[in-house]
Amino acid sequence: MIRGALNRGSRAVRLAALKTWGKTVSLRYDVRNTACIFASGRGGSTWLAEMIASVPGSILQWEPFHRMSNPTAVRLGFERRPYFTAARPPTPRQMQFIKGLFDGSWINLETATRHQSPPPALGDFLRFRRFVVKFVTANASIDWLTETFGVRSILLVRHPCAVVASQIRQGSWQRFDKSRSVTDALLDDFPALRRAYASANTHEEALALAWLVNMLPPLSSSPSNRKWLTVYYEDLVLDPGGGIRAIFDWLGEETPKPVEELHGRPSAMVKGSIQGIDAWRSQLDADQQRRILRMVADAGVQLYGEASTPMDRERPVAASATLLSPGGVAPPGPAGASLP
Numbered sequence: 001m002i003r004g005a006l007n008r009g010s011r012a013v014r015l016a017a018l019k020t021w022g023k024t025v026s027l028r029y030d031v032r033n034t035a036c037i038f039a040s041g042r043g044g045s046t047w048l049a050e051m052i053a054s055v056p057g058s059i060l061q062w063e064p065f066h067r068m069s070n071p072t073a074v075r076l077g078f079e080r081r082p083y084f085t086a087a088r089p090p091t092p093r094q095m096q097f098i099k100g101l102f103d104g105s106w107i108n109l110e111t112a113t114r115h116q117s118p119p120p121a122l123g124d125f126l127r128f129r130r131f132v133v134k135f136v137t138a139n140a141s142i143d144w145l146t147e148t149f150g151v152r153s154i155l156l157v158r159h160p161c162a163v164v165a166s167q168i169r170q171g172s173w174q175r176f177d178k179s180r181s182v183t184d185a186l187l188d189d190f191p192a193l194r195r196a197y198a199s200a201n202t203h204e205e206a207l208a209l210a211w212l213v214n215m216l217p218p219l220s221s222s223p224s225n226r227k228w229l230t231v232y233y234e235d236l237v238l239d240p241g242g243g244i245r246a247i248f249d250w251l252g253e254e255t256p257k258p259v260e261e262l263h264g265r266p267s268a269m270v271k272g273s274i275q276g277i278d279a280w281r282s283q284l285d286a287d288q289q290r291r292i293l294r295m296v297a298d299a300g301v302q303l304y305g306e307a308s309t310p311m312d313r314e315r316p317v318a319a320s321a322t323l324l325s326p327g328g329v330a331p332p333g334p335a336g337a338s339l340p
Helices: 003-008 011-026 045-053 070-076 091-105 111-113 123-127 138-148 160-170 184-189 191-199 203-220 233-238 240-250 288-300
Strands: 036-040 059-063 130-135 153-156 231-232
Touching: 011 045, 011 091, 036 045, 036 091, 036 138, 045 059, 045 130, 045 153, 045 240, 059 111, 091 138, 111 288, 130 138, 130 160, 130 191, 138 153, 153 203, 153 240, 160 203, 184 191, 184 203, 191 203, 191 288, 203 288, 231 233, 233 240
Parallel strands: 036 130, 036 153, 059 130, 153 231
Antiparallel strands: none
16 A cells, blocks of 8 residues: 555655654654664765665665755754754754654655665565665764764764865766855864865865865764764775675664675666775875865864875874864864774
8 A cells, every 4th residue: 555655656655654654653662773874964974874775675765954845944954964962962853853864754765765776665665674874064063962862873984185086077966065064063162174265265175174074073973972983985885795784783683684795886876886995086186185085184184195905093183173072071082993
């Protein structure tokens, strides 16, 4: 019945069927089974989320804070880059919405069926086992979201030059305004972001700022608060078998054999196979590379530089990068869990 309603009915009928299913599921679903992917735009999040969601019984929630595909987020007052901490919690209505994302009581056609490739099948609804939620704007809230709801979170990190090069090549960021990357709260808690904002004058510097906004807060978090897995895009390219196994170990299940076959398949958001780790060297000129890497280094991020692979994984962000950690206490410490 749900497949017929979703595939052949009017939009109103399809939406009603999906919402009824979601509310029914939420009554017995444990949100600790939900997998959350946090990354930068063009950082591999769709590819990784689709790989995890390819396991039968998985439903992907695609960018629920995205303003174009989910106007509800706008009506509820979410900022473009939601930033929640214990000192800055969401409103009660926002809290209810976030819970609904993770347990199915809030779901819509745009986030749950349009962007998944291949789209969910009837069996995924009937034998449902897990929601997979992907974010490219809520990275700064990974601490709070993971701690509050107990979801299985994965931070996917990719070289800033590779991310910026992919954004420029894809085209959707041609008119990107740096003011869309930041909020007052983020600038207050992370002075390095305030300095980066002031110095971002070129297009690639504005995009590098967006990378910093996505990555500096989670990479700066205290190890005692770190309850997610850090995955490096480069590791997945160089050692796909080991990387994929580590991800499913983190999710508490065996690696399904078909998933290993998906490593080279493009996501719904990219054409061609997963990109190599050096493509950005030919896509950005020397001055662009220099400006991006200078922005990252000046913000205190030690994880990436001229090398194509991550460098200082033990201390990806210098202790001097922030004067305050979220909440105004100690400076950041070394990284938490990551792939070997």
